[in-house]
Amino acid sequence: MQHYSYRYYAVLLLFFLQGFSPVFANENPTDIIKAAIDYWRDKSSYSVANMTIHRPYWKRTMTLRMWTQGMKKSLVRVIYPPKDKGNATLTKNDKMWMFSPKTNRIIKIPSSMMNQGWMGSDFSNNDVAKADSLLKHYTHTFKGTETHQGQTVYIVEAVPFDDAPVVWGKEVLKIRADHIILEHAFFDQDNVLVKKMVTRDIKKMGGKRIARVQRMQKAEQPNKWTEIVVTEAQFKLNVPNRRFTLSNLRNPRN
Secondary structure (H helix, E strand, O other): OHHHHHHHHHHHHHHHHHOOOOOOOOOOHHHHHHHHHHHHHOOEEEEEEEEEEEEOOEEEEEEEEEEEEOOOEEEEEEEEOOOOOOOEEEEEOOEEEEEEOOOOEEEEEOHHHOOOEOOOOOOEHHHHHOOOHHHHOEEEEEEEEEEEOOEEEEEEEEEEOOOOOOOOOEEEEEEEOOOOEEEEEEEOOOOOEEEEEEEEEEEEEOOEEEEEEEEEEEOOOOOOEEEEEEEEEEEOOOOOHHHHOHHHHHOOOO
16 A cells, blocks of 8 residues: 555646646547647636737727637627627537628528638638537647646647638647637748737736737738737637627627
8 A cells, every 4th residue: 555655646746747638648639639629618608809910000909709619609799890890600419500690691600611700800710710620620639748837738739621611731739737828820832931820918817817919910920910818718618609699790680
């Protein structure tokens, strides 16, 4: 029994010295990516964020309200400024629709357009919807570890399947042991970096630490970037199913 106890504490000491999280100790890279997505979305979530699109000669900021339910449902609605108010995006069961109050039309977005910019930003439709494309259409490989604020950071390379409906040659993520994505880099078919999302601030909101500020920036055009700043976040809410309907997309109800 005493010999077993020594071995047990030796394993715990090894975890401590290497900075491993017991949550990830026996998982593969796909599990780590899934855990990071699940951590943000939780069983359900509601958040408010300001999204600033910056260009060399202008910038504009929109305020967003976002709801999610599990991995399959999300709704993003613009509430400010007035000229953009009411624009909304609904994702449900791998399908996506956008609504514009100016035209009073709902448009279904094909999967081939999920990687296009959302509302003229550097975040794609897929980024805003936080869809599970990264899990479905890619293989994942560990590329190493780093340390950030005393925690292990797992570097995972995601390479799309040959027939995947994506435009990237590969994506590389840096995910902290507490499930926070610190970096998400996107490479073209020639493995040249196109853009990178970097977490610039982490804060406890809604009962857990989240990436409060994230910036997506063009690799060759540093003056082109989009930053999302979360101002409110709640998790494990009772979000009704009617929130994620085409009817509610067009005619929002509280």
